Amino acid sequence: MAEPSKRRAPAAERTILILDKLSAHPSPLGVSELAREMGLPKSSVYGICETLVAAGVLHSEPDGYSLSAHCLRWSSAYLTRSSLISEFQRVLSRDDRLANYTVTLSTLEQGQVVYLACRNSDRPLGFTFQIGMRLPAVYSATGKAMLSHLPEAERTAILHLPWPAPFTPNSVRDIAAFEADAQIWRQNGYAIDNGEIREGMVCLGAPILGPAGSPVAGIAISMTSAEASQVKQTELGAAIRDIAKSLAQHYTG
Known part of the structure; x- marks a missing residue:
């Protein structure tokens, strides 16, 4: 059986980190700031955020990303x-x-x-x-x-x-x-x-x-x-x- 660590999905972990960061911040955060705080590549952060926008979980605003009301469902x-x-x-x-x-x-x-x-x-x-x-x-x-x-x-x-x-x-x-x-x-x-x-x-x-x-x-x-x-x-x-x-x-x- 595979070790638990080998079954983890890095993309899912990064998604949770991004949502946690946005939920703790009173105003939208941009890709650069998110990437810097989490030590992740900008391309990875951008891809995840845009996917969440398409799914209705995040809003894309002029100064960055913010949580949408979709999160209230959870x-x-x-x-x-x-x-x-x-x-x-x-x-x-x-x-x-x-x-x-x-x-x-x-x-x-x-x-x-x-x-x-x-x-x-x-x-x-x-x-x-x-x-x-x-x-x-x-x-x-x-x-x-x-x-x-x-x-x-x-x-x-x-x-x-x-x-x-x-x-x-x-x-x-x-x-x-x-x-x-x-x-x-x-x-x-x-x-x-x-x-x-x-x-x-x-x-x-x-x-x-x-x-x-x-x-x-x-x-x-x-x-x-x-x-x-x-x-x-x-x-x-x-x-x-x-x-x-x-x-x-x-x-x-």
Whole structure:
């Protein structure tokens, strides 16, 4: 395996340095000043800055470059996630309905869910969720829930990405089967992963919807198949659906 240093991208590092310099300076900086402060060739600095201008990240002004409002998207996304995580943790501390179960908060990135926060139960599941873990959205409860609430064109684009290898014999095999179940998930307000990530584990996931009605995150509860009676699934499904709505209200401020 390659050493970590050999996997680094110098152009990306230089881009971050330039953005850091511009964010710390009250007025635009020119190529010469940026190159001098960072010890980089002017041609390299110019190429990066012009690329960022074309991408809408920087403004090109008579006296140099400055950050554009595009950068606010990143800070907004970070603050939103941080806010949701804080509220998620507060919910876990006060909602007794979730006390004995593994509970996770995740977001959707193309065909994967990325876990933002989790509380693993003391009860053995045979599977441990971790912050930063990525799983195929089509097999996970929150992934299913979020995908099912995306606008049709966005959902179709993601579902037509290369289909991930199944984790278990229960993993949904194709788009048609997924779409058929998605109608039920939308109606119920939560989706079910019945042994698709791990045999013997059942997860119920609900979408946290933003102001425009599209999912910004998802919350899920996990249990063993032995615990997941139909009565228990209905009870806990309603609980996470209600909690997701509460988190959505927090998100919209």
